[in-house]
Amino acid sequence: MLLEIENLHASVEGKPILKGVSLAIAPGEVHAIMGPNGSGKSTLAFVLAGREGYEVTEGSIRFGDEDLLAMEPEERARAGLFLAMQYPVEIPGVGNLYFLRQALNAIRKARGLEEISAAEFMRKAREEARRLGIGEDLLKRDLNVGFSGGEKKRNEILQMALLEPRLAVLDETDSGLDIDALRTVAEGVNRMRRPDRAFLVITHYQRLLEYIVPDVVHVMVDGRIRRTGGPELARELEERGYEGFLGRLAA
Amino acid sequence: MAVVASRRRRVDPDPSFFALHRAIAPQLWGGAEWAALRTRALERFRALGIPTRRDESWKFTDVVRIVNRPMRPAEPRPLPFAEVRPYLLGGSEAVRLVFLDGRLVPEWSRTEGLPAGAIVESLADTARTRPEALARALEALDDGRAFTALNAAFLDGGAWIEIPEGVALAAPLQLLFLSAAREEAVMAHPRCILRVGRNAALTLLETHAGLGEGAVLANVVLQLALGEGARLDHDRIARAPRGHALLVKLDGSLGAGARYRQTTVVVGGALVRNEHEVRIEGPEAECLLSGVAMPRAGEQVDTLVRLHHCAGGSHSDQHFKSIVEDRGHHAFAGKIIVHRGALKTNAYQKNDNLLLGADAEVDTKPELEIYADDVKCSHGATCGELDASALFYLRARGLDPETARALLVYAFAEEVIARLTEPSARAFAERMLLERLGSDFVSPESELLAEAR
Numbered sequence: 001m002l003l004e005i006e007n008l009h010a011s012v013e014g015k016p017i018l019k020g021v022s023l024a025i026a027p028g029e030v031h032a033i034m035g036p037n038g039s040g041k042s043t044l045a046f047v048l049a050g051r052e053g054y055e056v057t058e059g060s061i062r063f064g065d066e067d068l069l070a071m072e073p074e075e076r077a078r079a080g081l082f083l084a085m086q087y088p089v090e091i092p093g094v095g096n097l098y099f100l101r102q103a104l105n106a107i108r109k110a111r112g113l114e115e116i117s118a119a120e121f122m123r124k125a126r127e128e129a130r131r132l133g134i135g136e137d138l139l140k141r142d143l144n145v146g147f148s149g150g151e152k153k154r155n156e157i158l159q160m161a162l163l164e165p166r167l168a169v170l171d172e173t174d175s176g177l178d179i180d181a182l183r184t185v186a187e188g189v190n191r192m193r194r195p196d197r198a199f200l201v202i203t204h205y206q207r208l209l210e211y212i213v214p215d216v217v218h219v220m221v222d223g224r225i226r227r228t229g230g231p232e233l234a235r236e237l238e239e240r241g242y243e244g245f246l247g248r249l250a251a
Numbered sequence: 252m253a254v255v256a257s258r259r260r261r262v263d264p265d266p267s268f269f270a271l272h273r274a275i276a277p278q279l280w281g282g283a284e285w286a287a288l289r290t291r292a293l294e295r296f297r298a299l300g301i302p303t304r305r306d307e308s309w310k311f312t313d314v315v316r317i318v319n320r321p322m323r324p325a326e327p328r329p330l331p332f333a334e335v336r337p338y339l340l341g342g343s344e345a346v347r348l349v350f351l352d353g354r355l356v357p358e359w360s361r362t363e364g365l366p367a368g369a370i371v372e373s374l375a376d377t378a379r380t381r382p383e384a385l386a387r388a389l390e391a392l393d394d395g396r397a398f399t400a401l402n403a404a405f406l407d408g409g410a411w412i413e414i415p416e417g418v419a420l421a422a423p424l425q426l427l428f429l430s431a432a433r434e435e436a437v438m439a440h441p442r443c444i445l446r447v448g449r450n451a452a453l454t455l456l457e458t459h460a461g462l463g464e465g466a467v468l469a470n471v472v473l474q475l476a477l478g479e480g481a482r483l484d485h486d487r488i489a490r491a492p493r494g495h496a497l498l499v500k501l502d503g504s505l506g507a508g509a510r511y512r513q514t515t516v517v518v519g520g521a522l523v524r525n526e527h528e529v530r531i532e533g534p535e536a537e538c539l540l541s542g543v544a545m546p547r548a549g550e551q552v553d554t555l556v557r558l559h560h561c562a563g564g565s566h567s568d569q570h571f572k573s574i575v576e577d578r579g580h581h582a583f584a585g586k587i588i589v590h591r592g593a594l595k596t597n598a599y600q601k602n603d604n605l606l607l608g609a610d611a612e613v614d615t616k617p618e619l620e621i622y623a624d625d626v627k628c629s630h631g632a633t634c635g636e637l638d639a640s641a642l643f644y645l646r647a648r649g650l651d652p653e654t655a656r657a658l659l660v661y662a663f664a665e666e667v668i669a670r671l672t673e674p675s676a677r678a679f680a681e682r683m684l685l686e687r688l689g690s691d692f693v694s695p696e697s698e699l700l701a702e703a704r
């Protein structure tokens with residue numbers, strides 16, 4: 001297994017949000033977590049990435065051979081975990097390209113690789129940016145500053161493509177995207193699917209999963225995974241809505 | 252009684268100021284009229300006294316402790332050129348006046364290649380060539396400030412600069428003030444008077460560099476006048492070692508349609524205080540002031556601005572920042588005064604402070620006084636720590652916390668540093684900032700240089 005979450009409980013400001021999540025992802029797999037707002041999906045994403053203020057009170061997370069919860073956020077990134085954020089942060093004064101290269105070199109260094117040359121980096125960055133429909137001007141701007149919602153999401157996928165993680169967690173990457181942008185982003189993810197790389201796609205809607213077809217779908221409700229199934233589960237949710245689905249669970 | 256003493260707005264200057272004046276004033280340049288001018292200024296200084304924290308404009312600053320003690324002009328002492336070279340900015344064509352301990356050093360200065368009609372000369376020369384103009388200029392600036400009077404009382408080194416109508420100086424003009432610490436406390440009082448004529452243009456690099464740690468007071472006065480349609484880009488850099496106090500008073504006036512743009516970067520010092528009094532006297536003028544100060548433990552930087560809009564249709568924008576480490580102190584007091592009749596004025600002011608420690612100290616006092624209708628004015632101030640979500644974002648991409656922090660601090664300062672107009676000044680300020688951030692940090696600038704190779 002690449003990622004094994006067992007009985008994970010987590011609180012934010014003393015309030016329990018995750019109440020016993022268990023989940024295992026093998027290399028090569030794409031898992032989706034669906035759920036209504038407030039079910040704890042984004043909390044799970046931040047706990048995986050190691051954000052301060054998200055306190056794990058019980059349970060464990062193994063990432064490959066390592067205890068993920070014992071690692072700092074940057075150690076997790078260097079070990080191959082990537083979180084595409086729902087709300088990427090704007091950082092004035094830090095150039096997008098400069099940041100990308102700093103991040104890539106930090107991760108390469110941790111993997112025992114040489115720093116990437118400026119020319120090679122520029123070639124790769126431009127190539128990926130072109131595929132994602134990110135213009136040269138966005139590459140040269142300050143990190144996420146003045147980017148539209150869609151541009152920020154594409155920029156997250158660009159980072160993912162350059163950093164080549166083992167596990168990519170996409171937190172509501174589809175929110176705020178129009179249909180063209182959604183397709184572009186999904187293609188960016190699909191291009192990266194490999195036998196040794198896994199994805200955890202967090203989404204509220206089924207729409208994204210038409211383009212990124214998951215192997216496994218989990219439904220999270222109130223901090224727990226209530227059902228796990230194949231792609232058909234996503235369609236069922238779409239048809240019945242969360243309320244109908246929850247009603248059936250309760251019955 | 253101690254309580255009574257602490258309530259006084261000023262204290263008497265140390266008697267050594269007057270004894271020293273008696274001893275050295277007769278040796279300074281000029282005849283009886285200049286001696287009389289210095290003596291009048293000394294009496295003014297005596298009457299004004301040294302301001303305490305009871306004085307509103309010194310509320311955040313204990314200057315008595317720093318300056319009210321015996322000090323004397325530094326004995327001339329040779330300085331290897333190698334110590335001066337790092338501070339020479341503006342390229343090989345720059346016009347340059349270098350002051351060491353307040354005295355002009357001709358061998359390090361350069362006034363070749365000036366266009367016809369331009370004047371760059373020492374004040375001692377001005378006292379001979381146009382004494383009335385100099386006397387008028389000196390007497391015109393009576394701002395009720397003790398240190399301005401003290402500067403006139405010890406009037407010695409300084410420069411008179413005039414850029415004639417319609418002339419744009421191709422190369423920058425650098426005013427470099429070096430202050431070297433001695434065994435005993437020393438002081439210097441240089442004054443520069445700069446006039447940029449109608450439709451003339453100039454890039455001015457003002458550099459203050461302290462050499463060695465020790466008790467030093469550099470008490471500088473700059474008088475700037477921009478004629479109608481004149482342009483002045485003013486890059487200011489100050490680096491002060493431990494123990495140095497640098498007080499700079501800038502008095503400026505802008506004619507109709509003039510454009511003044513100033514950017515200041517300050518590192519270090521027991522006290523670095525930049526005081527601005529700028530008057531927009533003609534319509535449609537523009538005044539942009541920005542700066543970043545980086546005080547750390549035991550250091551204080553004061554930024555004071557009084558900006559007068561006396562004529563309508565003019566625009567001013569101030570953006571001052573500080574990065575304050577533990578036990579560093581930044582005090583900002585900025586006032587915009589829109590005078591009666593200055594219609595359609597746009598005036599903005601912003602003060603952003605980054606606190607990098609529980610004992611970092613920031614005082615900020617933005618003020619607006621508006622006596623005209625139909626104006627747009629705003630001011631605001633922020634104090635905060637580094638943004639936690641930005642730090643997390645960078646770490647989640649693999650950057651270690653030290654690099655992430657340095658990058659965010661760098662970015663905060665860079666917004667101001669990027670406004671320095673002259674490339675060598677910008678590069679110098681970048682290096683100063685990187686020294687502050689620690690040597691491991693790879694700056695975007697050096698990245699770009701690497702890419703260019």
